Structure formats: C-alpha cells, structure tokens
Amino acid sequence: xxxxxxxxxxxxxxxAKEIAATAEREARxxxxxxxxxxxxxxxxxxxxxxxxxxxxxSVEVALAKAxxxxxxxRDTKFHEDLLSQxxxxxxxxxxxxxxxxxxxxxxxxxxxxxxxVSGVQSDQDGQIAQAGADLLNKA
Numbered sequence: 001x002x003x004x005x006x007x008x009x010x011x012x013x014x015x016a017k018e019i020a021a022t023a024e025r026e027a028r029x030x031x032x033x034x035x036x037x038x039x040x041x042x043x044x045x046x047x048x049x050x051x052x053x054x055x056x057x058s059v060e061v062a063l064a065k066a067x068x069x070x071x072x073x074r075d076t077k078f079h080e081d082l083l084s085q086x087x088x089x090x091x092x093x094x095x096x097x098x099x100x101x102x103x104x105x106x107x108x109x110x111x112x113x114x115x116x117v118s119g120v121q122s123d124q125d126g127q128i129a130q131a132g133a134d135l136l137n138k139a
Contacts, residue, residue: 065102
C-alpha cells in the first residue's frame with residue numbers, strides 16, 4: 001500500500017518579517033503606532049514587533065488576536081460580529097479575543113498562521129493587519 005502524504009505551505013521567518021514590514025508601512029502611512037504579531041498555524045509566535053510609543057497592553061492584545069485567528073481559523077472580526085449580534089456564547093470560547101485586528105494568513109485556501117495588530121482603534125488595527133495579510137495574496 002502506498003501512503004500519500006499531504007503537502008502544505010508553512011510560514012517561515014523571512015515571510016513573517018515581510019508581512020510585518022508591509023503592515024508596519026501601512027501603520028506609518030497613517031501615523032499609527034502599533035504592535036504586530038505573526039504566529040504559525042499552531043498559534044505559536046513566529047515574529048513580533050512593537051513600534052515606539054505603542055500602548056503597553058498592545059503587546060498581549062496583538063498576540064492574542066493573532067493566536068485567535070490561527071486557532072479558530074477565523075478572523076477576529078467574525079467573532080466580534082457574532083458578539084455584537086447578541087451571541088454571548090462567544091465570550092466562552094477558550095483563549096479567544098473577539099476584537100477586530102486578527103486575521104488568518106492563508107495560502108491556497110488553507111490557514112498557515114495569523115497576524116494580530118493592536119495599538120489604535122480596532123478597525124484601524126484590522127486595516128493594518130489586512131495590508132500584511134494581502135502580501136500573501138500577491139505571491
């Protein structure tokens with residue numbers, strides 16, 4: 001019997017740095033100081049950067065958003081929207097942060113990691129994260 005293994009894409013440090021740099025450029029264009037976390041598909045930190053004058057809490061929040069996106073295979077805005085519609089069960093999800101700014105990183109329709117951004121308004125965090133995530137769509 002021939003066993004067929006699945007081939008899958010994974011993030012590496014070089015790509016994570018490029019994603020973060022693209023997100024940082026978006027933040028700088030608007031004068032926003034943020035923390036940016038990139039995690040692998042298991043939600044483990046691969047790369048992190050904190051811009052100057054970023055709120056202290058943004059460190060943990062950025063990481064939590066990235067982990068949420070990778071582990072739940074959903075952007076954090078998905079769960080934020082459910083919560084805003086009265087689905088309070090979202091608050092019981094373990095290790096989740098249903099606040100916009102965490103996005104899945106995708107390759108060929110599969111989640112390969114997550115990006116989390118924190119430091120400004122959540123929709124602005126989401127805009128910055130989207131700029132980074134879009135880098136993979138151009139590959």
